[in-house]
Amino acid sequence: MLQRLSYFNLIFTIIYLLVYLKDGTVNSTLGILAIIIFNWLALRSFQLENYKWKIWHYLAGLWSLYYAGFVLYGAFNILLSSIEYEFISSDTRMLLILSFVFGIGVIVHFGVYFFRNLHSLSAR
Numbered sequence: 001m002l003q004r005l006s007y008f009n010l011i012f013t014i015i016y017l018l019v020y021l022k023d024g025t026v027n028s029t030l031g032i033l034a035i036i037i038f039n040w041l042a043l044r045s046f047q048l049e050n051y052k053w054k055i056w057h058y059l060a061g062l063w064s065l066y067y068a069g070f071v072l073y074g075a076f077n078i079l080l081s082s083i084e085y086e087f088i089s090s091d092t093r094m095l096l097i098l099s100f101v102f103g104i105g106v107i108v109h110f111g112v113y114f115f116r117n118l119h120s121l122s123a124r
Contacts, residue, residue, distance in 0.1 A: 002116060003046045005109040006039040012102045013039075016071075020095055031067025035106060038064045042113050051113070051120040061110050068106035075099035 013035050021028055038060040045051050053061075075096050082088040082096075 002042055002109075002112055005105065005112060006042045006046070009035060009102075009105050009109050010039050012098070012105055016098055016102050020098065027067070027070065030063065031070065034060045034063035034067060038113075039109070042109070045113075045116075051116040053114075053117045057113075057117070061114070064106050065110055068103040068110075071099050072103035075103070 013032055017032055021032070038057070041057055041060060078092060079096055082092060088096075
């Protein structure tokens with residue numbers, strides 16, 4: 001499951017980057033980079049069957065959680081304003097769907113990978 005989530009998040013990160021990320025703010029760039037690094041670390045851990053985290057896992061994971069929250073917060077605000085004005089375009093609908101799936105995917109991936117880390121620590 002961890003491997004599938006990693007590939008899923010990498011694909012959604014690239015889609016989100018190519019389709020909706022028009023500005024190059026430091027927050028967005030570092031968020032995308034952190035998600036890519038965190039998923040790469042998860043795939044590497046899966047290959048080596050060593051799920052013990054180091055400092056890089058924590059840094060990339062926490063920044064990924066922050067960025068996922070940032071994306072979900074922005075999508076939630078767009079949804080609220082769309083409901084308030086009673087209008088939602090197809091582009092906005094697609095942005096909301098991608099943002100919610102992307103954000104939730106990153107959060108679930110962090111949770112699964114974190115609990116694998118805890119499980120590997122308690123098994124030793």
